[in-house]
Amino acid sequence: MASALTVAAGCGQSVSSEKAAEAAPTAGTETGATKTAAAHTHDGWWCSEHGVPEEVCGQCNSKLAADFQKKGDWCQQHDRPDSQCFACHPELEAKFAAQHEAKLGTKPPKPTM
Ligand SMILES: [Zn+2]
Ligand SMILES: [Zn+2]
Numbered sequence: 878m879a880s881a882l883t884v885a886a887g888c889g890q891s892v893s894s895e896k897a898a899e900a901a902p903t904a905g906t907e908t909g910a911t912k913t914a915a916a917h918t919h920d921g922w923w924c925s926e927h928g929v930p931e932e933v934c935g936q937c938n939s940k941l942a943a944d945f946q947k948k949g950d951w952c953q954q955h956d957r958p959d960s961q962c963f964a965c966h967p968e969l970e971a972k973f974a975a976q977h978e979a980k981l982g983t984k985p986p987k988p989t990m
Contacts, residue, residue: 928988929961929973963988
């Protein structure tokens, strides 16, 4: 009885240590890659100044601003797209914030405008 237990324990130990050695490098690489990609996306994607994605920010991109003005989507009073004017439409801020939360899992910083 005693000798059988010793053999079983020794066998189990060697298997588990081999598994750990195999799993460790793979897990480390995956975590590093995900972290780097997320950091890059965060920087370029969101305009923290205006509280909207950069690709639709009519205050940072004059080409987009012209498009918004052509569509009649422009707030003269605040000099920004009406669909991005949180002063006139406070509910829009939460709508854009939800996009940030859906993509990055965090609330965006408060817009500074
Ligand atoms: Zn902007
Ligand atoms: Zn406005």
